[in-house]
Amino acid sequence: DGGITQSPKYLFRKEGQNVTLSCEQNLNHDAMYWYRQDPGQGLRLIYYSQIVNDFQKGDIAEGYSVSREKKESFPLTVTSAQKNPTAFYLCASSKTGRSYEQYFGPGTRLTVT
């Protein structure tokens, strides 16, 4: 079955530590995205990538970094510079072009204490 996998489902870290969230897709999509979801806030775009080895900042990129070395993979690193990292993180992918819907993974809930 084609889809997007995110691991782990739940992640706990101590403040000051960097943490990397995994996102893999086998839909053969060129574009991939990372969103952050906070209660009552909807989803906000962190980073997106339209093609391998290229990515762009979204609306809330500060304190995050990404890489896109393979078409299938788009890992997100939450750095210690992110002031409020506790959130639900969603990865998505789509064909290139604005008219194509985005397919979402199941999400990773990150808790930093």
Place this chain on the structure above:
Amino acid sequence: AQSVTQLDSQVPVFEEAPVELRCNYSSSVSVYLFWYVQYPNQGLQLLLKYLSGSTLVKGINGFEAEFNKSQTSFHLRKPSVHISDTAEYFCAAMYSGGGADGLTFGKGTHLIIQP
């Protein structure tokens, strides 16, 4: 900045009653509109999308939405809801040009179905 507004954060409705979830978007020459559903602790699933053409769009699970350009609205409707429709619903827009190339989301509407 482009924006999507969902007017109700929570909508309670009795089972088998009709429901409308409201969504307004900021006006743009070119915009594509989407409704997604999210069940607890899960990712988002596409319900329907409007790209062009007929303003009435039908989606999965009996949902439909109407694109109204003059009112910049894209309200989601279902004639008869079921307990399993309890979820968070997100309206989203993809705008042309400028800024990031991701979706702009509303803050979500929690649909609560009462037996």
